[in-house]
Amino acid sequence: MTDTKQITFRVRRFDPDADSAPHWDSYILNVPDGMTVLEALHQIKAEKEPTLAWRSSCRMGVCGSCGMFINDFPMLACQTQILHFGTDVVTVAPLPNYPNVKDLVPNLEPLIEKHAAIKPFIIHTNSKEVDEPTGEYIQTPEEREAFSQFTYCIKCGLCLAACPTVATDPLFLGPQALAQAYRYTADNRDCGLKERLEEIDAFHGPYQCHMAGACSQACPKGVDPAFGIQLLKRTLVLDSLGFGKKPKHVAKVMPLAEVVKQIEEFAPPPRTVK
Amino acid sequence: MNNKPSAYNNRLGLKGWMYAGRYSFERYLYLGHRLSGLGLLAYMVLHIVETANRIRGEEAWAELMALFASPPFRVIEYLLFVMAVFHAMNGVRLILVELGFFLGKPKEPVYPYSTSVLRHRSLTYIIMVLAGLLMLLGSSSMFFK
């Protein structure tokens, strides 16, 4: 029988059909070591409050669904150990800076729309190549590492909840979209900076980031969007001075047979059966 | 069913610029930079207007200078100096960091994750200490005649 600790959960409730403003409800649970906030919510719903609503899916920190504002910090509920806080009261609120649909459910449309606005896909010099590929893009491990950390984004939205600019400015693209804009700009397979400029090189783009750093602190996957935004600023400034990516820097497309010829270790060993 | 009940506007607004959660102190350096910037801008505009008084002649000027030599104004002057030092020193950090220097190189995230904010924290501390020293040294100006 594991030792349990009595923890009070203060959960912010909001019923759009009945309430005009949110209110707080409290539930007391006996929490064993290792229990996450998501598990606590399930237990509350099963035993005490069947109408409690929230979003969750994988329960292991890879889908990004269960973002909530837990003890004054944006966290994934499935990755938050209750007893690690060391407090007797745990407050659970929906993510700030998103419209609150019901209880702990945020409307993440702003996140998705801003992400779509920066064209999150490879734009190659040869536009037909993406749809009808003739070979492989050549990318060395070093070229990959230049943007790899920003590919780990799970679109959980915690960064926009943390950002002070997003708090007041509904048009600001936000750390997620801007870091992804950098992810594609820095990718050597992409040459779409000019196409993205209209969205990025505008007022609500990277220059409204003032390096508060809260987004990187909140990110559960180590993407460090603040880093991506500062690198994006550097890219844009260099590009405006004429030092941007030239067509020759964009990855070449090479048919696989050619690739194999160049890289001996990928070539099959010599036949032993004649 | 087009009648969706309305969601509650959960945007933090101006409160989001102040205390919005258990974030690190760099978030408050940003707020300090904004407030000191606004204060310095207001002062600069007032200063340009006030020094334009010279065209009213020597007596008007001398009156103005006597006013500014009085103790309350010497203290305000020092507070402005403190704001200018903070804004300038934090600004040095911001130029370097916003152009991508002192933040390390992009690499695969391995738990426990490091962030660009933590990676340049030693630079932040050095700048804050230098700023503090300059503010202390500058306090002597309050006592100049």
Next chain:
Amino acid sequence: MRETRLWSLHILAIPIIAVLLGMHFAIMHYAPVFYGMSVEEARAFDTMIERGKSVAQFVIYILLLIAGLYHGLYGLRGILRELPLTPALVKVVDIGILIFGLLIFALGAYVTWWTFNAPLGG
């Protein structure tokens, strides 16, 4: 490139202000340390007019006006436009700040030129 250019000028203004404002501080507030005269003397009408007659002083003040006003007002524009504004208010902020900046610059430039041309002795 629009916003990148505006922001780059904002950053470029920083070292300009740092140097010129530092010189201004040294002359005005640290006169006892650097110039061997009291602060009261440094601010006196005669000293001020005499100082204002050098071409270097004229150039420094005009540059400081341009850099300081641009940097400060770009920052103010950023702060105001980060608030939720209607498109009409956005235009008001942008154009209003531009006009305000030009007016204050005109005032400062006029006073600097007046000092340059003022007869010595008031």
